[in-house]
Amino acid sequence: xxxxxxxxxxxxxxxxxxxxxxxxxxxxxxxxxxxxxxxxxxxxxxxxxxxxxxxxxxxxxxxxxxxxxxxxxxxxxxxxxxxxxxxxxxxxxxxxxxxxxxxxxxxxxxxxxxxxxxxxxxxxxxxxxxxxxxxxxxxxxxxxxxxxxxxxxxxxxxxxxxxxxxxxxxxxxxxxxxxxxxxxxxxxxxxxxxxxxxxxxxxxxxxxxxxxxxxxxxxxxxxxxxxxxxxxxxxxxxxxxxxxxxxxxxxxxxxxxxxxxxxxxxxxxxxxxxxxxxxxxxxxxxxxxxxxxxxxxxxxxxxxxxxxxxxxxxxxxxxxxxxxxxxxxxxxxxxxxxxxxxxxxxxxxxxxxxxxxxxxxxxxxxxxxxxxxxxxxxxxxxxxxxxxxxxxxxxxxxxxxxxxxxxxxxxxxxxxxxxxxxxxx
Amino acid sequence: xxxxxxxxxxxxxxxxxxxxxxxxxxxxxxxxxxxxxxxxxxxxxxxxxxxxxxxxxxxxxxxxxxxxxxxxxxxxxxxxxxxxxxxxxxxxxxxxxxxxxxxxxxxxxxxxxxxxxxxxxxxxxxxxxxxxxxxxxxxxxxxxxxxxxxxxxxxxxxxxxxxxxxxxxxxxxxxxxxxxxxxxxxxxxxxxxxxxxxxxxxxxxxxxxxxxxxxxxxxxxxxxxxxxxxxxxxxxxxxxxxxxxxxxxxxxx
Numbered sequence: 001x002x003x004x005x006x007x008x009x010x011x012x013x014x015x016x017x018x019x020x021x022x023x024x025x026x027x028x029x030x031x032x033x034x035x036x037x038x039x040x041x042x043x044x045x046x047x048x049x050x051x052x053x054x055x056x057x058x059x060x061x062x063x064x065x066x067x068x069x070x071x072x073x074x075x076x077x078x079x080x081x082x083x084x085x086x087x088x089x090x091x092x093x094x095x096x097x098x099x100x101x102x103x104x105x106x107x108x109x110x111x112x113x114x115x116x117x118x119x120x121x122x123x124x125x126x127x128x129x130x131x132x133x134x135x136x137x138x139x140x141x142x143x144x145x146x147x148x149x150x151x152x153x154x155x156x157x158x159x160x161x162x163x164x165x166x167x168x169x170x171x172x173x174x175x176x177x178x179x180x181x182x183x184x185x186x187x188x189x190x191x192x193x194x195x196x197x198x199x200x201x202x203x204x205x206x207x208x209x210x211x212x213x214x215x216x217x218x219x220x221x222x223x224x225x226x227x228x229x230x231x232x233x234x235x236x237x238x239x240x241x242x243x244x245x246x247x248x249x250x251x252x253x254x255x256x257x258x259x260x261x262x263x264x265x266x267x268x269x270x271x272x273x274x275x276x277x278x279x280x281x282x283x284x285x286x287x288x289x290x291x292x293x294x295x296x297x298x299x300x301x302x303x304x305x306x307x308x309x310x311x312x313x314x315x316x317x318x319x320x321x322x323x324x325x326x327x328x329x330x331x332x333x334x335x336x337x338x339x340x341x342x343x344x345x346x347x348x349x350x351x352x353x354x355x356x357x358x359x360x361x362x363x364x365x366x367x368x369x370x371x372x373x374x375x376x377x378x379x380x381x382x383x384x385x386x387x388x389x390x391x392x393x394x395x396x397x398x399x400x401x402x403x404x405x406x407x408x409x410x411x412x413x414x415x416x417x418x419x420x421x422x423x424x425x
Numbered sequence: 426x427x428x429x430x431x432x433x434x435x436x437x438x439x440x441x442x443x444x445x446x447x448x449x450x451x452x453x454x455x456x457x458x459x460x461x462x463x464x465x466x467x468x469x470x471x472x473x474x475x476x477x478x479x480x481x482x483x484x485x486x487x488x489x490x491x492x493x494x495x496x497x498x499x500x501x502x503x504x505x506x507x508x509x510x511x512x513x514x515x516x517x518x519x520x521x522x523x524x525x526x527x528x529x530x531x532x533x534x535x536x537x538x539x540x541x542x543x544x545x546x547x548x549x550x551x552x553x554x555x556x557x558x559x560x561x562x563x564x565x566x567x568x569x570x571x572x573x574x575x576x577x578x579x580x581x582x583x584x585x586x587x588x589x590x591x592x593x594x595x596x597x598x599x600x601x602x603x604x605x606x607x608x609x610x611x612x613x614x615x616x617x618x619x620x621x622x623x624x625x626x627x628x629x630x631x632x633x634x635x636x637x638x639x640x641x642x643x644x645x646x647x648x649x650x651x652x653x654x655x656x657x658x659x660x661x662x663x664x665x666x667x668x669x670x671x672x673x674x675x676x677x678x
Contacts, residue, residue, distance in 0.1 A: 373513075375513050376513050376515050378475055378476075378497060378513075379509065379512070379513040379515070380515075380523075380527070381474075381496070381497040381498045381501070382473050382474065382497050382500075382501055382506075382507050382509075383501055383523070383524075383527035383583065383587065384498060384501035384502055384527050384528075384530050384531035384534070384587065385498060385526060385527055385530045386498050386530055386534070387498065389526060389530045393515075393518055393522075393523070393526055394515070394518075396517070396518070397515060397516060397517030397518040397566075398517065400517040401517060
């Protein structure tokens with residue numbers, strides 16, 4: 001069936017979203033290139049390869065309402081000693097600002113950073129998707145507040161930074177923009193925690209941008225724990241310098257409808273990227289992880305591992321593109337995507353894409369989708385475990401490879417969410 | 426304790442057990458020997474509740490309970506343990522977590538309180554010593570990267586932890602060198618008691634030098650065709666199975 005959206009319909013949506021964002025508050029000016037792109041780009045349809053399994057027609061009907069400013073949400077990861085900034089619907093509400101002056105570290109909302117240090121941060125911190133992808137252009141046209149972390153060359157932030165974004169009840173809209181500028185040889189750890197009220201609906205169209213300098217070491221843990229009928233599109237873009245090390249872990253703990261676009265560009269030699277993710281949709285949920293890494297320089301390495309389960313009537317999508325450019329000799333790129341289907345009506349669409357233009361590289365990819373190993377189930381049951389206990393243990397084991405990479409507090413939290421949602425506990 | 430009467434079973438369209446009758450008393454050790462393809466492993470699988478097999482006739486009672494009415498979990502709760510011929514590797518689940526989950530699952534179904542952490546660890550230590558399983562193997566993922574001998578020792582370790590009333594050992598000697606055979610046998614022998622029975626399935630007599638059975642049965646063509654004392658194992662080792670199988674065929678003809 002065709003899903004033709006008339007130009008007026010998606011242009012009207014763009015106007016509604018940008019107006020709503022402007023009414024709540026945007027940070028800085030919209031990216032002029034994104035604004036232009038928004039005029040000319042078509043609205044995504046399932047006839048486009050990148051949106052083949054991801055129906056966005058339903059988003060055209062979103063009529064954002066002003067969400068009421070209720071009480072602040074309960075803290076997350078309360079036991080963790082972290083530098084916390086809290087945002088609600090694209091606005092900064094509370095947190096601990098660190099400002100060491102024009103040459104020092106800065107941790108605070110982007111709105112404050114832009115006021116105090118307009119020259120230290122880019123005016124439009126988005127990637128190429130902002131001119132090629134409709135939703136990325138929309139985000140960049142009306143960017144709202146988010147965390148801004150600046151770590152100058154050679155410096156190190158001892159405590160992790162927790163940027164928490166909350167969507168309140170109601171049909172809201174938010175376009176938060178988080179920004180990390182990790183200088184040459186600098187070290188930092190961040191957590192981006194995205195959650196919502198149980199009655200949240202509408203659209204969360206957010207961006208995370210990180211520039212990781214030469215020899216820098218940056219780790220980011222992304223947790224998505226949303227309920228209600230919220231639609232979430234995430235544009236996660238990372239640029240790495242020479243000899244830098246980047247680790248990105250993404251846990252989709254709960255999501256009604258989610259699309260993540262993760263893009264890593266190795267912009268220098270000997271860059272090292274690890275990106276792992278896990279997901280577990282159930283009910284009629286939809287979770288889509290699109291990833292892309294550009295090996296644009298020689299001697300880089302990348303390790304990608306995404307694992308997930310689809311239960312009930314849910315749908316999961318994984319698309320992993322590895323682009324090895326002509327000059328990217330001697331790179332090593334490994335991609336693995338493993339899926340389990342837990343429901344007869346669950347669907348999993350998995351697609352690895354390798355484009356290799358260099359001739360001396362080591363690349364591998366593996367993609368599997370299966371069901372529980374019956375022999376393992378029998379083994380566990382023959383030791384006295386109930387079917388539920390055996391399933392629980394096998395799911396834990398399946399996800400451990402990804403979840404164990406997170407810090408303990410997050411691993412335990414996400415596991416508890418999975419257990420609750422699948423009725424294990 | 427265990428009574429098998431006229432058991433017929435098939436997998437798909439292939440009939441494997443064709444009227445097997447066998448009875449085990451409490452505290453007894455019975456060995457089942459027989460040529461390849463005679464149905465030895467099928468018997469073990471059916472006792473443990475593997476669902477691939479269809480029982481078409483006959484019955485099995487365990488302490489008077491109809492075993493065929495119980496699923497694999499319920500049989501373990503009732504006290505049946507199968508030491509697998511090919512123990513399954515379960516990456517990501519530590520041996521310890523696996524055993525704690527199994528033990529507490531059984532206790533819960535028996536309406537007993539979960540084992541305390543202290544008691545559990547003490548038990549792990551004692552049972553691991555029994556089969557000389559070192560700390561590394563206890564903490565590793567279940568059977569992952571274990572050698573053949575380590576897997577079999579791990580089976581006996583689990584058996585010691587779960588303290589079954591009936592243990593079925595399915596070719597536990599296969600793939601074992603002489604040291605591992607000695608260790609595994611020692612583990613089994615130290616678990617022998619007046620209220621625990623063993624069904625030892627093996628192709629070779631050498632295991633029975635270490636685990637000395639009370640009774641030896643020959644399984645051929647899906648039936649027990651001959652039974653005797655421990656000396657029967659030696660006779661089979663010397664003469665092979667043909668004389669019994671042939672005699673049986675003549676008798677039937």
